[in-house]
Amino acid sequence: MAAKSSILTKSGQVRRAIVVGGGLGGLMTVIKLCEAGIPVDLFSLVPVKRSHSVCAQGGINASVNIKGEGDSPYVHFYETVKGGDFLAQQPPIKGMADAAPGIVFMLDRMGVPFNRTPEGNLDFRRFGGTLFHRTAFAGATTGQQLLYALDEQVRRYETTTVEDDKGVTVPGEAMVRKWEYWDLCGLVLDDEGVCRGIVAQDLKNGEVKSFRGDSVCLATGGPGMVFGRSTNSVINTGIAAAIAYQQGAKYGNGEFIQVHPTAIPGTDKLRLISESVRGEGGRVWVPKDRKDRRRGKDIPEGERYYFLEERYPKYRNLVPRDIASREIFRKVRHEGYSAEGQEAAYLDVTHLTSTPSGKAAVRKKLGGVLEIYEKFAGEDPYDNPMKIFPAVHYSMGGLWVDFEKGADGSLKPAASRNQATSIPGLFATGECDYQYHGANRLGANSLLSCIYGGMVTGPAMSTWRDEQSRSAFDLSSALFDGEQKRRSDEYESLAKRTGGDFDVNPYQLHEKLGDMMLTDVTVERHNGRLDEVLGTLADMQSQWKRCKALDGQRGTMNQPVVFLRHLKGMLDIAQVIAQGARDREECRGAHYKPDLDPELHPENPKAKGRDDADWLKSTIAVYTDDGPKLSYEEVDVSLEKLAMRDYGKIPTAAAPAPAAEAK
Amino acid sequence: MASQTITLKIKRGDGAGASAWEEFKVPRKPMMNVISCLMEIQKNPVTSDGKSTSPVNWDAACLEEVCGSCTMVINGRARQACSALVHEISPNGETIVIEPMTKFPRVRDLVVDRKPMFDALKKVKAWIHIDGSHQLGAGPKIAQSDQETMYLLSRCMTCGCCVEACPNYNERSPFMGPQVISLTRLYNMHPSGKMQSGARLDAIMGEGGIADCGKAQNCVQVCPKEIPLTSSISVMGRETFKRALFGWLLKG
Numbered sequence: 001m002a003a004k005s006s007i008l009t010k011s012g013q014v015r016r017a018i019v020v021g022g023g024l025g026g027l028m029t030v031i032k033l034c035e036a037g038i039p040v041d042l043f044s045l046v047p048v049k050r051s052h053s054v055c056a057q058g059g060i061n062a063s064v065n066i067k068g069e070g071d072s073p074y075v076h077f078y079e080t081v082k083g084g085d086f087l088a089q090q091p092p093i094k095g096m097a098d099a100a101p102g103i104v105f106m107l108d109r110m111g112v113p114f115n116r117t118p119e120g121n122l123d124f125r126r127f128g129g130t131l132f133h134r135t136a137f138a139g140a141t142t143g144q145q146l147l148y149a150l151d152e153q154v155r156r157y158e159t160t161t162v163e164d165d166k167g168v169t170v171p172g173e174a175m176v177r178k179w180e181y182w183d184l185c186g187l188v189l190d191d192e193g194v195c196r197g198i199v200a201q202d203l204k205n206g207e208v209k210s211f212r213g214d215s216v217c218l219a220t221g222g223p224g225m226v227f228g229r230s231t232n233s234v235i236n237t238g239i240a241a242a243i244a245y246q247q248g249a250k251y252g253n254g255e256f257i258q259v260h261p262t263a264i265p266g267t268d269k270l271r272l273i274s275e276s277v278r279g280e281g282g283r284v285w286v287p288k289d290r291k292d293r294r295r296g297k298d299i300p301e302g303e304r305y306y307f308l309e310e311r312y313p314k315y316r317n318l319v320p321r322d323i324a325s326r327e328i329f330r331k332v333r334h335e336g337y338s339a340e341g342q343e344a345a346y347l348d349v350t351h352l353t354s355t356p357s358g359k360a361a362v363r364k365k366l367g368g369v370l371e372i373y374e375k376f377a378g379e380d381p382y383d384n385p386m387k388i389f390p391a392v393h394y395s396m397g398g399l400w401v402d403f404e405k406g407a408d409g410s411l412k413p414a415a416s417r418n419q420a421t422s423i424p425g426l427f428a429t430g431e432c433d434y435q436y437h438g439a440n441r442l443g444a445n446s447l448l449s450c451i452y453g454g455m456v457t458g459p460a461m462s463t464w465r466d467e468q469s470r471s472a473f474d475l476s477s478a479l480f481d482g483e484q485k486r487r488s489d490e491y492e493s494l495a496k497r498t499g500g501d502f503d504v505n506p507y508q509l510h511e512k513l514g515d516m517m518l519t520d521v522t523v524e525r526h527n528g529r530l531d532e533v534l535g536t537l538a539d540m541q542s543q544w545k546r547c548k549a550l551d552g553q554r555g556t557m558n559q560p561v562v563f564l565r566h567l568k569g570m571l572d573i574a575q576v577i578a579q580g581a582r583d584r585e586e587c588r589g590a591h592y593k594p595d596l597d598p599e600l601h602p603e604n605p606k607a608k609g610r611d612d613a614d615w616l617k618s619t620i621a622v623y624t625d626d627g628p629k630l631s632y633e634e635v636d637v638s639l640e641k642l643a644m645r646d647y648g649k650i651p652t653a654a655a656p657a658p659a660a661e662a663k
Numbered sequence: 664m665a666s667q668t669i670t671l672k673i674k675r676g677d678g679a680g681a682s683a684w685e686e687f688k689v690p691r692k693p694m695m696n697v698i699s700c701l702m703e704i705q706k707n708p709v710t711s712d713g714k715s716t717s718p719v720n721w722d723a724a725c726l727e728e729v730c731g732s733c734t735m736v737i738n739g740r741a742r743q744a745c746s747a748l749v750h751e752i753s754p755n756g757e758t759i760v761i762e763p764m765t766k767f768p769r770v771r772d773l774v775v776d777r778k779p780m781f782d783a784l785k786k787v788k789a790w791i792h793i794d795g796s797h798q799l800g801a802g803p804k805i806a807q808s809d810q811e812t813m814y815l816l817s818r819c820m821t822c823g824c825c826v827e828a829c830p831n832y833n834e835r836s837p838f839m840g841p842q843v844i845s846l847t848r849l850y851n852m853h854p855s856g857k858m859q860s861g862a863r864l865d866a867i868m869g870e871g872g873i874a875d876c877g878k879a880q881n882c883v884q885v886c887p888k889e890i891p892l893t894s895s896i897s898v899m900g901r902e903t904f905k906r907a908l909f910g911w912l913l914k915g
Binding site: 028031032050055106111114116120139144148149153180267268368372377508552553559 | 696705706723778797800804805818850
């Protein structure tokens, strides 16, 4: 198809691919597309340098084995599969672990200021779920540094001109056009259900416009704002994935939401204190005496209860996040332990910082994150144990994506099924896909999965484009005009909600949603509560219809009206999460039902914990007007067989009891 | 605690149009920042004299001072709203005055368009020109001491505090700002980035470059990431001087 494979249409328009989202996943996809010679329109609701990837602190995993410990990509693969409680598809993870060292080297070549060994090599530190030093890092703001490196490469493509098929420069056309402050409103699907472009809105003035794209990628992150306050950026409403879901894309494993063990409680958000703090030797404890109200620093060593170390003598403070969160949650919520009487445990580095040289070493490796504690908690963490509590952090679930297995058991390079959603022509990558982390993500695997996902998605989109008999740019404009009008009308109808019938403040409704999801759909899940949540969510959907447009102004930025669209998406995704949690009758990774925990209920034969016979399957949610319809799919476990996942736990009965008893 | 409420005075307006001040009172809770005050206004958009109004528009993302989004002028100083803690900026219940930055076109209320700063990064080729993202082995070895300097420079969020404080960055001057000069230093330090150092030096020796710096030294005082902007400017001053004198010999 000469017409379609040509970069220019007959009328001289450049045929572009579309990437929505400018975090690590999106930017890496853009780079791969540009390297394949495909010009890109890149959309982001914030300037891409401000994407949520900046918040990642600790590092990126790659089994480079720089410390000579015998680490290898295969061990990384296996520990990721095990960390995810065997729910993840194995071939993509194999591909990711194999590619990881090359990815870190590429980032190094891009100029990421990774910390160094005395010899000038990349330094690596420990993270959860492994005993190896596998995590490359740039201070404690690794995500920021990685994002900046990819942002810079994409900026270079903004200054690179498009060449036509004969190698002649197309005047005024850059390889990358950025549409920053643009928000996705809808996908353009043709008669056959193929994604041919998007409709987006300029947040600066409200203009709604359609765009053609020879394949579209969503790299739009997770839905943390469904939980109100989390470690996520406030832009992470999950709206783009929600729109794809509303338009028919399958959503996978929605119920698997990672709760990070260590965050600073706050009124506007819960700020992350990176796992790297424990990777560098930080210890988690509570006072042995449950009534102890002294400041953490005043409690002597002998009166501290290092419960993770006692229960997990091998992994100590670096058990995977789902386990650490549950243990902290249990100590504080159920067993009455506290930090200065507050609902928190201590995360302590003061044993490392008692000397000037120790303090300097910690500052080099963790300065960025300890600075956050100092700024926002108002206390010096070099001198005081930090008060922390678990917080919603990451969604393992997301848009379902396909893959094609290659001869080596991992992904077939450049296959067009890789990272493809159930809508043809629509791809997804980064946190918004469901593929790489199963039931629980290991720390420092998210930056890796975003970049690896982008490296796979770019070539997949390129192949898909070549396989098509028609280009989006050769279709009639009626399709695009129609979708533009439909989405524009939708926005107008939201903006007109100013009358007396509209009596619900959307921000108040969002607060209620977040509070409920935080209370009932995070660390511990009970069917009775989940039934109530599902009822309330249905009610909130009708309340949404009464939500008021708080700002009547048109033709300008109008955040309150745009928020109405996002809130609808959050309610839809909340239903996917809650319904998935309600229906999955087992404990696996981050999904935990105390009623099904055999340790708590040895008498109940149904309390099996993880139940591979019935539940080794991915949850698939499909949108209907009455809420999500769930079904289940097989998991590809072709490479490694299932195993116990207890990380050397000492059973509760045998665990040493705290010396100083209370109550 | 000084008072049960927090008073905020916020400058509002649209694009280049007129501005108006609105005052709000929000309930005081422990450890609040300016963002949580603005969130309270969203939930109850009523001014302190009881008039119903629209919620304030503002930029925000990470809320932990690594993304640079929520920069605004708070009590006369450009800073991130997320790290502006109420008990620090209003210890005795003083009114908190919030305005948009003045050096960029206003979009609405507290939102401004900082695109000129990103455009300046294109001019100075603010990147390492790699041969491609395919596997080409490990990167160059780098000494720990160099990494420490590079990391410090690389934390620039393009937030705009330095240019807001800079008297030489304004409508009448093409000056690109201190952040661009400091980032030029970063890429010119890198073992591969060095290979294009001449082109970057030429860029900051041209229009809007280092010669437009008036050495007021305001930038370094307001940088939230404590980037040594003035040291960078002197380092690059020396480099550009050398290039001006001997560049014709190097022809690079």
